[in-house]
Amino acid sequence: MRPQIPSRTPDCGDPEHRRHRRRFLQGLAGAGVVSTLSWSGLFSAPAFADQARRAGKRCILLWLTGGPSQFETWDPKPGTETGGPFRSIPTRTPGVHFSELLPRCAAISDKLAVIRSMRTGQSEHFQGISLLQRGADERPPFTRPTLGSVIARQLGRLDTALPSFVLLDPCPEGNEFKAFKAGDWAGWLGAEYAPLRTGGEFRLPDVDRLAEIADADHEEREALRAFLTRRYAGERDSRAARAHNAVFERARGLMQSAHLFDLERLPPRDRERYGPGAFAQHALLARSLVEEGVPFVMVANGMPWDTHVFNHEIYQMVVPELDNVVYQLVQDLEERGMLDSTLVAIMGEFGRTPWINVKRGRDHYSKAWSLALAGCGIRPGVVVGETDRRGIEVVGEAYDEKNLFATLFTALGIDPHTSYDLPDLPDFHLVEEEAEPIREVLV
Amino acid sequence: MSGEAENREREIRPEAAGEWELPSTVHDLSVPAGGDRAYAACLDGGIYALGLGDGSVELLHRHGSYASGVHLHPDQGLLLSAGYDGLLRWYELPTAEVVREVRAHDFWSWQSALSPDGGLFASVTGRYECGGYRYEPAPEREPSVRVYEVATGRLRWSFEHVPPVESVAFSRDGTRLAAANLMGEVRMWDLVSGEKVAEWSTPDFTGWGIIKGHYYTGGVFGLTFGPGDRSLYLTGMGTTRDPAAGNGRQLWQEYALEGEGEEAVRMTGQADEDETGTGLMESLAFHPSDEWFVMAGRLEAGNWNAAAFGREDGKLRFSLNTQSRLTRAVFSEGGKALFLAGGVSQDGPDGEGGFRPYGRLGRWRWEGA
Numbered sequence: 001m002r003p004q005i006p007s008r009t010p011d012c013g014d015p016e017h018r019r020h021r022r023r024f025l026q027g028l029a030g031a032g033v034v035s036t037l038s039w040s041g042l043f044s045a046p047a048f049a050d051q052a053r054r055a056g057k058r059c060i061l062l063w064l065t066g067g068p069s070q071f072e073t074w075d076p077k078p079g080t081e082t083g084g085p086f087r088s089i090p091t092r093t094p095g096v097h098f099s100e101l102l103p104r105c106a107a108i109s110d111k112l113a114v115i116r117s118m119r120t121g122q123s124e125h126f127q128g129i130s131l132l133q134r135g136a137d138e139r140p141p142f143t144r145p146t147l148g149s150v151i152a153r154q155l156g157r158l159d160t161a162l163p164s165f166v167l168l169d170p171c172p173e174g175n176e177f178k179a180f181k182a183g184d185w186a187g188w189l190g191a192e193y194a195p196l197r198t199g200g201e202f203r204l205p206d207v208d209r210l211a212e213i214a215d216a217d218h219e220e221r222e223a224l225r226a227f228l229t230r231r232y233a234g235e236r237d238s239r240a241a242r243a244h245n246a247v248f249e250r251a252r253g254l255m256q257s258a259h260l261f262d263l264e265r266l267p268p269r270d271r272e273r274y275g276p277g278a279f280a281q282h283a284l285l286a287r288s289l290v291e292e293g294v295p296f297v298m299v300a301n302g303m304p305w306d307t308h309v310f311n312h313e314i315y316q317m318v319v320p321e322l323d324n325v326v327y328q329l330v331q332d333l334e335e336r337g338m339l340d341s342t343l344v345a346i347m348g349e350f351g352r353t354p355w356i357n358v359k360r361g362r363d364h365y366s367k368a369w370s371l372a373l374a375g376c377g378i379r380p381g382v383v384v385g386e387t388d389r390r391g392i393e394v395v396g397e398a399y400d401e402k403n404l405f406a407t408l409f410t411a412l413g414i415d416p417h418t419s420y421d422l423p424d425l426p427d428f429h430l431v432e433e434e435a436e437p438i439r440e441v442l443v
Numbered sequence: 444m445s446g447e448a449e450n451r452e453r454e455i456r457p458e459a460a461g462e463w464e465l466p467s468t469v470h471d472l473s474v475p476a477g478g479d480r481a482y483a484a485c486l487d488g489g490i491y492a493l494g495l496g497d498g499s500v501e502l503l504h505r506h507g508s509y510a511s512g513v514h515l516h517p518d519q520g521l522l523l524s525a526g527y528d529g530l531l532r533w534y535e536l537p538t539a540e541v542v543r544e545v546r547a548h549d550f551w552s553w554q555s556a557l558s559p560d561g562g563l564f565a566s567v568t569g570r571y572e573c574g575g576y577r578y579e580p581a582p583e584r585e586p587s588v589r590v591y592e593v594a595t596g597r598l599r600w601s602f603e604h605v606p607p608v609e610s611v612a613f614s615r616d617g618t619r620l621a622a623a624n625l626m627g628e629v630r631m632w633d634l635v636s637g638e639k640v641a642e643w644s645t646p647d648f649t650g651w652g653i654i655k656g657h658y659y660t661g662g663v664f665g666l667t668f669g670p671g672d673r674s675l676y677l678t679g680m681g682t683t684r685d686p687a688a689g690n691g692r693q694l695w696q697e698y699a700l701e702g703e704g705e706e707a708v709r710m711t712g713q714a715d716e717d718e719t720g721t722g723l724m725e726s727l728a729f730h731p732s733d734e735w736f737v738m739a740g741r742l743e744a745g746n747w748n749a750a751a752f753g754r755e756d757g758k759l760r761f762s763l764n765t766q767s768r769l770t771r772a773v774f775s776e777g778g779k780a781l782f783l784a785g786g787v788s789q790d791g792p793d794g795e796g797g798f799r800p801y802g803r804l805g806r807w808r809w810e811g812a
Contacts, residue, residue, distance in 0.1 A: 066655065066656075081467075081487070081789075081798050082789075085508040085509045085527040085551070086508070087507070087508070170657070171656065171657050173653055173654045173655070174654070174655060175654060175655060275573060276573060276574060276575050276576055277573040277575070277576065277578055278576055278577070278578075278657055280573070281576065301656060301657065302652070302654075302655055302656045302657060303654075303655040303656060304652070304655060304656025304657070304658060304687075305656075306655055306656075306687065307687065308687070308688075308689075309660075309686075309687050309688060309689035309723075310660050310686075310687065310689070313571070313607075313660065314656075314658065314660060314687065316550075316570050316571055316607075317570075317571040317572060317573060317578070317658060318656070318658070320572060320573075321573050353791075354791075355788070355789035355790055355791055355798070356468075356486070356788075356789045357788045357789070358741060358767065358768045358786065358787055358788040359689050359723075359741060359768070360768075361689075390792075392791070392792065
């Protein structure tokens, strides 16, 4: 839902705002950004101190849209009524077993942290995606920024050619995820922190300079634009102009960095290692982008984990691909000396039911599910929480989205309880209710 | 009136004649002559003997994963089973003692079949692994089709296919074997020479995901040879933009086998769109008279999940909705009864923390007018 922006924002009805907003969004569309973007954050003062911008820290989110089954991944229950057809296998972590579909992750379990005691309150896709992307329930009319937007704001730099938040998602559809993708990712942080979406059919369009424009002409045009911009800004205080300029700089940045989004330029040997599938290829691209300095990259592929039908038949294929992707990614980051500064999160919006439905599938389940983390700020080789014998309930303390977001922010060196500096808006924090991080998975 | 014309006018009126519960969904069923017992391979790994008179359920053995196949040998003294643990087992009856076990595959036995004379036991396997950007299946890592001698347990044939291979059937005379996969590819071999005698492909049973995920689902889930082995029938689910929704058309297709080689195979019939709804169909069975064949599966949208079609004209003659997923349709010897096996949703625990039985077997008295 689009927020009702307070009166001092550009949605206040001023015709200038509307005109420039239209042009601004046209510019974004030309740069390949498809989200509907909030306007208000562009004009707020910097919300956080620079010290929160932790140099070199990055995050890759492997977003398993649809809700991955914990039984076929991190919390297998073989031999029980709910266990499904797959066995479990031991890992490098004593006493810990993963699904047999994750042999490579089992081999690097000493580099992963698994949380088996997630319990969240939304079991429908759109609401669940929103909850696990934003870290809090919706509170209309305000739109909380997503994890990627917050991290882009916290760790990104506006004075760089690179985008701060890249969404790699080669599948254009995805049911409710498609609807979410079309919505407002950046919320009150504003358009600068919305994702640049690319991958598959979403290639960056129109970022090559026209052949008939020579380098010198290009520079002269830019010099003239900059001169006029400065003069305009000197004569009046226009939020719309500032926003337009910010996006213009981003578009220029994309022109300079478009080659970084080209799968074809990635080393063939690496492409082979990651595997041929679209998700794997884009996970490799994510590695490349964080190496280049992009602070937040999210990799998705439609909604393949939503297996109401053919759960086991589909998981026999998608889980091994994930297994290899996680293995290659974590190993690569470690070999490059980047694992300590790059947080890898592997999760979806909820888990799946212990019981099998009549369609050979598992349905949505948010009462007891799992996810995995690795890298920056994460204690390796731990498994936090447990579920009962059949995976129906969390045994002991359960964690929700607020605990998770507090964990992710803390791991990246960001104070999760920081307030947003949002004039005219209620007092919001990165994580509400002073929710505690999950201490056991933090270094 | 010719015999064929007479067949077209015959009506059938199956009547419900019994329903039984099993602990979990039935994947395969074998009904001995006499009809007082049935053997079921179930999702919980169990191979069960079900007393049709008293409703007793006896666990004979358990596979290490889902049980996928159970076959009573024609001499009635031997039972064979297959499972997602990749194992094939031989049991001596009536003790149900395991007398042989063979590791046939590194992955699931998706389906298995016993030759009509009981001499050969075939099983198909294959993991769907990503082989391309669009998630095309990767080539097989192990032979997808294996055929064993029942008497000795010796491997007679290993045949190549593209995994996952989901269905397998012997010809009625036992000289040929057909197997079909996720991608709608059908291969057929001569069991005397071991030569592949036919290979063809249909795009009609496979869907490439557009809505949810970019991968293939579906495939040919059931195969059966027609009268005189002159045709092969396929069943599954029609293609759909969202195969993960399970909403492809209820579909069977008939292919005439008029010699050898791909050119000799041609589609000669398929389910009428006006007579079908949507949902995955998993089983085909011919009535012993060959006047009808039954297709059964799960209903997504429409009116029925099991239906009888006239063999001559392919028209729907009778249908019913069991409100369950059907995995296997089996006619009794002589064709007086139709058994439909499968299950309902497992659902959450009941008030006492257990799971209610969710395997189902129904019997219909089969009467032709």
